[in-house]
Amino acid sequence: MAMAGLGFGLGNLGAYRVILARASSRNRAGLIAAISTVSYLAFGLPALIAGIATSHLACTTPHWSTPPG
Numbered sequence: 001m002a003m004a005g006l007g008f009g010l011g012n013l014g015a016y017r018v019i020l021a022r023a024s025s026r027n028r029a030g031l032i033a034a035i036s037t038v039s040y041l042a043f044g045l046p047a048l049i050a051g052i053a054t055s056h057l058a059c060t061t062p063h064w065s066t067p068p069g
Helices: 002-022 028-056
Strands: none
Touching: 002 028
């Protein structure tokens, strides 16, 4: 898991460097804000949707934790 996090972090850092190198100094703060907003939404919305779906579908106990029969 640590290797995946390291790879993700390095990939994210590389993408930031490439994108910010092409932006003018006047637009960098707005660009960083936009990238951060999209990134947080990309990771947060699926978790939020899963939580809402779980409560609406009444999935309170995973099926593998209930005894058979």
